[in-house]
Amino acid sequence: MALLLLLLLFLLLLLLLALRSVPFLWDDLLAFGTMVRSSVRCRRRLSRRPPVTLLDVFRQHARRRPRRPLLLFQDRVYTFEDVEKRSNRAAWALSRRLGLQSGRTVAVFLPNEPAYLWTWLALAKLGCPMACLNCNVRGRALRHALEAARATLVLASPELREAVEEVLPDLERDGVQVFYLSWESPTPGVEALLPAIEAAPEEPPPARHRAGVTGDSRAMYIYTSGTTGLPKAAVVTELKLMMVASLARICGVRPDDVVYTTLPLYHSAGLLVGLGGCLDVGATCVLRSKFSASHFWADCRRYNVTVIQYVGELMRYLCNTPPRPDDGQHGVRMALGNGMRAEVWKEFLRRFGPVAIWEFYGATEGNAGFINYTGKVGAVGRANRFLKLFAPFELIRYNVEQDEPVRDQRGLCIPVRPGETGLLVIKITSNTPFHGYAGDSQKTEKKILRDVLAKGDAFFNSGDLLMRDQQDFIYFQDRVGDTFRWKGENVATTEVEATLGLVDFIQEVNVYGVAVPGCEGRCGMAAVCLKDGATFDGDKLYAFTRDTLPAYAAPRFVRIQWVSPCANGGHLVPMGVTWCQKWVTSCQWGSPGVNGGHLVSVEVTLC
Structure with missing residues (x-):
């Protein structure tokens, strides 16, 4: 026995020496243990x-700490008990008044407001998946979103x-019912549902509604724009819902x-990581209808906020506000989010104090992601060798011009070396x-890349280019394909092109993202070719968009191109930026063809 103890002590000593000699090995081991425990728990x-x-975890919190505040919105406080009772009433009203049955998809078309939370929980209590409609979608995109999720009922805000x-x-015409979650309806033919909800019982609905729910059941659909154009309804199962909500706990909430x-609740960051994380941990969520840089820190002080959620653009806005003497006077200890550039990261810490930044990377439809658990400025995470055993991923060479991976003579993809940029793929x-x-x-099939490292394997194609440095830190570089990110949203270029193609004076159009100094992501640029004899009308195009x-x-910018017999033998000739959205006050209008078809120089103020 004594010999065995000595051997164990010797092995422990070797392990400690290894941890001291290999940078970040201890961090990797701790992160590995935390994430594995979280996965096993879920x-x-x-x-x-x-x-x-x-849902059941939330109800456990409601029973144990009913008076604990769950949601703070403006001047209202909603406890766990309040939300439990409100969601019960909503479930009864939806079941009795609308005859809602388990398994029927219900679309929620709401801004950030408390009703979003108890509507979500009410639908979960009835076993109904929720389709989270983006509040910005209109017309054809809105109809497509409903069709994709097969939603036959819409709960909307006036x-x-x-x-x-x-x-x-x-x-x-398609048999889709629409109701407003309000006391009165401003639209003929659309009923207001709030009177029925307020009159419903506070007791929980029968458990039989959820009798068929398993970890593989569809809990909700969250929409994301991608290379195929119109919004895509990413499937979120009960297991994935719980796994994403546990991210807050993993980061130390x-x-x-x-x-x-x-952040908007129709996206996974605000709904699942933020609000869902509070349901999982039992914490309090302060919800604001929209981001306001001027009110941000005042809100943090008013509500005694300790954790903030962000996207990179949000943090840049905060850093661009005029300095104040009370910039460092707050109780925020942690920031949780993604998309923050290194220079913004450094400026945020310098100005607002020692806040622990937990940057993460992931896609709503993705099958894995990264967490920067070391606080390395600018990184989205680490290539943790232990976690890679459970979630194999690779960065592979990618031909951006041909929009496809580079393959070797065997037809397999080629991993990149440290310091090289590659396409992130995650094994399914x-x-x-x-x-x-x-x-x-x-x-779905277009997002699956096959024969990556071996014949017959299948990987999720993230559509993102990342880079791994010599210390195994991962950095986001760019997006590929027909998608760019602006104002925290994914923009599908093919969708915008199809819409602009309906303008009567446009013959052809190509949309792409361009970098704007001082801004996160890329801003939309439309290169258009006008119809013969047509004149560019900036006011009309602005009103249409x-x-x-x-x-x-x-x-935000338009580049006019056309075939001119007087220029370069009839080839397309770029005229330059000639129009931009009206938030540029000095925008000037240009004509695409005067003086016999020669180019006309037009200057604008770049946004």
Whole structure:
């Protein structure tokens, strides 16, 4: 026995020496242990009979600490008990008044407001998947989003009345019911549902509604724009819902924390990581309808916020506000988010104090991601050799011009070396499944890359270029394909092109993202070729994009191109930026063809 103890002590000493000699090995081991425990906890909960879902975890908190504040919104405080009772009433109203049955998909078309939370929980109590509609979608994109998730019921806010009324005739024709979550309805033919909800019982609905729910059941659909154009409904299962919500716990969010989110709830960061993380941990969420740089820190002080959520653009806005004497006077200890550039990261810490930054990387439909658990400035995570055993990934060579991976003589992809940029692909396994998109198997298949490292294997194609340095830190570089990111949203260029193609004076159009100094992501540029004899009309194009496209997707710049017999033998000739959205006050208009077809120089103020 003594010899065995000595041997164990010797092995422990060797391990400690190895940890001291290999940089970040101890951090990798701790992160590995934390993430494995979290994964085991989620899978164990859902393997029980009946399974314990995120809804059940919330209800446990509501029973144990009913008076604990769950949601703070403006001047209102909603405790766990309040939200439990409100969601019960909503579930009863949806079941009795609308005859809602388990398994029926319900689309939620709401801004950031408390009703989003108890509507989500009410639908979960009825076993109904929720389709989280982007509040910015309109017209054809809105109808497509409903069709993709096969939603036959829409719960909307009167704030989005114009968008609802635009598609209402088509929805009525297709048998899709629409209700407002309000006391009164401003739209003929659309009923207000709040009176029925307030009159419903506070007791929980029967458990039979969720009798068939398992870890593989579809909990919700979250939309993302991609290379195929119109919004894609990413499938979020009960297991994935719980795994993403556990990210807050992994990063160190505690039950006594107050989490501040201004991110839209129709995206996974705000809904699943922020609000879902509070449901998982039992923390308090402060919800704001929209981000305001001027009110951000005042809100943090007012609500005693300890954790903030961010995207890179949000942090840049905060750093660009005029300095104040009380910039460092707050109780925020942690920031959780993604997309923050290194220079913004450094400026944020310099100005606002020693806040722990937990940057992460992931896609709503993705099957794995990264967490920067060391605080390395600018990195999105680490190539943790231990986690890679459970979630195999690779960075492979990618031909950006041909928009395809580079393959060797065997037809396999080629991993890049440290310091080189490569396409991130994540192996599809039982531990890291890819559930794809609802409504179109072709879109799902396009995100699967086969024969990557061996014949017959399958990897999720992230569509993102990343770089791994010599110390195994991972850095985001750029997006590939027909998608760029602006104002925290993914913009599908093919969708914008199809919309602009409807303008009567446009013959051809190509949309792409361009870098704007001082801004995160890329801004929309539309290169257009005019029809013969047509004249460019900037006011008309602006009005059209305002009415048909989300604000983040509308091109801010236009480059006019045309075939001129007097220029370069008839080849396309770039005229330069000749129009931009009206938030540029000094924008000047240019004519695409005067003086016999010669170029005309036009100057504008670049945004």
